[in-house]
Amino acid sequence: MYCKQILYLSAVNILWAHWQEPEKFIPERFLKGKDTIEKNSFIPFGGGIRFCPGKHVAVAALKMLMVSLFEKYEVELVEPNKPLKTVFKLGNTCQEMKVYLTSKSIS
Ligand code: HEM
Structure with missing residues (x-):
């Protein structure tokens, strides 16, 4: 018997403790640079040993899609x-x- 656990990452990424107006789409908040973002406050690709190995492929593909x-x-x-x-x-x-x-x- 085993047990599956799924982290609710969408909730982790919008915690009031880390973000002002987390429910709003304000992409400019990421322009201030990595150092202004609290560690582990935004983890859409997970973290630790099960970190998403496709992150760089996904980000590159999405950038190409957006530019096109x-x-x-x-x-x-x-x-x-x-x-x-x-x-x-x-x-x-x-x-x-x-x-x-x-x-x-x-x-
Ligand atoms: C926007 C796109 C994507 C998002 C948001 C995403 C997000 C995630 C997340 C949250 C996990 C779970 C991490 C954890 O358990 O802690 C994961 C795992 C994984 N992702 Fe992605 N992913 C994306 C695209 C991709 C792509 C393009 C690939 C392959 C080319 C990929 C391959 C995998 C694999 C194989 C795992 C399992 C890793 C493991 O369990 O060790 N992902 N991803």
């Missing part, structure tokens, strides 16, 4: 004030996010 998208399109939320619909599946997954895409080559 924003290079070619203006992206605007259809309903900017509507809260995101998310569901918890090991992490929080966005279920729906409607956006307008405008080709930069046309405008």
